[in-house]
Amino acid sequence: MPSTIGKIRRALLASAGGAACVALLASCGGGHVPLPALSPAVIGDTAGLVARGEYIVRDVAVCGHCHAADPRDPDGPLSGGRAFRNWRLGTIRASNLTPDAQTGLGRWSDAEVVRAIRAGEDRDGHVLAPVMPYAWFRGMSERDALAVARYLKSQPPVHNPVRNRPNLVYRAARIFALSPARPTTTVAPPPAADAAYGGYLAKHVSLCGDCHTPRGGVQQKADLDRLFAGDASSSFPENPANLTPHEETGIGGWTEEDFVRTLRTGVNPRGDRIHPFMPWRELRRMRDDDLRAIYRYLRTLPAIRNPVPEKAPEDASG
Numbered sequence: 001m002p003s004t005i006g007k008i009r010r011a012l013l014a015s016a017g018g019a020a021c022v023a024l025l026a027s028c029g030g031g032h033v034p035l036p037a038l039s040p041a042v043i044g045d046t047a048g049l050v051a052r053g054e055y056i057v058r059d060v061a062v063c064g065h066c067h068a069a070d071p072r073d074p075d076g077p078l079s080g081g082r083a084f085r086n087w088r089l090g091t092i093r094a095s096n097l098t099p100d101a102q103t104g105l106g107r108w109s110d111a112e113v114v115r116a117i118r119a120g121e122d123r124d125g126h127v128l129a130p131v132m133p134y135a136w137f138r139g140m141s142e143r144d145a146l147a148v149a150r151y152l153k154s155q156p157p158v159h160n161p162v163r164n165r166p167n168l169v170y171r172a173a174r175i176f177a178l179s180p181a182r183p184t185t186t187v188a189p190p191p192a193a194d195a196a197y198g199g200y201l202a203k204h205v206s207l208c209g210d211c212h213t214p215r216g217g218v219q220q221k222a223d224l225d226r227l228f229a230g231d232a233s234s235s236f237p238e239n240p241a242n243l244t245p246h247e248e249t250g251i252g253g254w255t256e257e258d259f260v261r262t263l264r265t266g267v268n269p270r271g272d273r274i275h276p277f278m279p280w281r282e283l284r285r286m287r288d289d290d291l292r293a294i295y296r297y298l299r300t301l302p303a304i305r306n307p308v309p310e311k312a313p314e315d316a317s318g
């Protein structure tokens with residue numbers, strides 16, 4: 001069924017029969033995700049939620065990489081404005097996540113913030129640009145997303161209107177192709193230094209998977225069959241490394257101590273400095289058990305041969 005709709009959508013896109021699409025299938029792209037109930041049975045103990053949210057926002061997901069007023073200072077106020085520009089989008093800016101009533105999340109309920117993070121649907125029911133990594137956050141537990149929402153609400157409000165300039169390609173995509181993500185998880189695996197929890201962190205809370213998985217196709221979707229195989233042709237200032245246990249092209253030869261030391265110091269076992277686009281300066285604050293959990297998860301992945309050359313130094317300045 002979904003694939004049929006996909007085919008129809010693609011056919012209509014190809015024939016530019018836009019209006020017909022709207023008339024035929026009440027929602028081609030779009031669709032809505034209900035607000036989460038955030039029931040006490042799912043959320044559990046609410047003590048320490050703001051501290052948990054701070055840890056996720058600042059040290060694990062590093063939301064400030066995109067949402068900080070100055071993305072070079074991801075620990076600063078999350079008042080937004082960083083522009084993402086390309087032919088698929090036009091100009092989309094990271095939103096103001098401070099609780100300012102007019103320009104930020106001041107009037108949003110907890111459930112609305114949780115839905116925006118996990119499903120990419122905003123308060124008005126619009127799908128967010130997929131630059132916002134809800135394709136990964138859809139697996140974040142309701143409790144962790146609520147913790148994030150509570151932490152954001154605890155921050156001082158900053159008045160900063162953020163304006164988008166979507167181009168025609170993106171406006172069409174929003175109508176015909178993009179939909180909010182269906183959240184996949186309500187509860188997280190129990191925190192432990194094991195592969196199950198490591199996989200949860202690496203794919204759904206931290207954005208290791210978002211950067212370290214190759215992308216392709218018109219929508220630049222992550223190739224989930226090659227999870228963590230690195231991206232040799234990224235648009236980033238440096239190419240994200242292959243983190244699968246492949247001996248020559250991945251981190252197969254690394255011990256757990258090598259891995260933890262690399263994330264804490266920004267220097268890998270070969271003595272190379274890691275480009276700061278990889279947010280190791282924030283990730284190094286992650287708990288020891290959490291880094292070990294991620295390493296143990298990465299060891300369970302299939303070893304994928306994918307050499308990821310470094311970019312020429314002149315490209316790697318940003």
Ligand code: HEC
Pocket residue numbers: 056057061062063065066067084092093094095096097104113116117122123127128129131132133148164207
């Ligand atoms: C890779 C960049 C990136 C990261 C990382 C990121 N976001 Fe976003 N986020 C965006 C962009 C860009 C938008 C605006 C999308 C749009 O306007 O369509 C956005 C929108 C949002 C919105 C909707 C706000 C509104 O006013 O509509 C929320 C809430 C949000 N992000 C929360 C977060 C949180 C919390 C984190 C960390 C856990 C995070 N984001 C991490 C790029 C990012």
Ligand code: HEC
Pocket residue numbers: 202206207208209211212236238239240241243251259262263268273274275277278279283294310
């Ligand atoms: C914003 C994108 C981004 C995110 C998020 C990210 N990385 Fe990276 N990572 C990179 C890039 C780019 C490089 C390559 C840097 C270089 O070559 O200097 C890298 C390099 C690394 C390296 C060094 C590999 C080597 O061979 O030297 C490790 C290990 C690593 N990342 C692990 C992680 C883990 C674990 C996470 C999540 C906790 C993570 N990364 C999140 C972009 C990212």
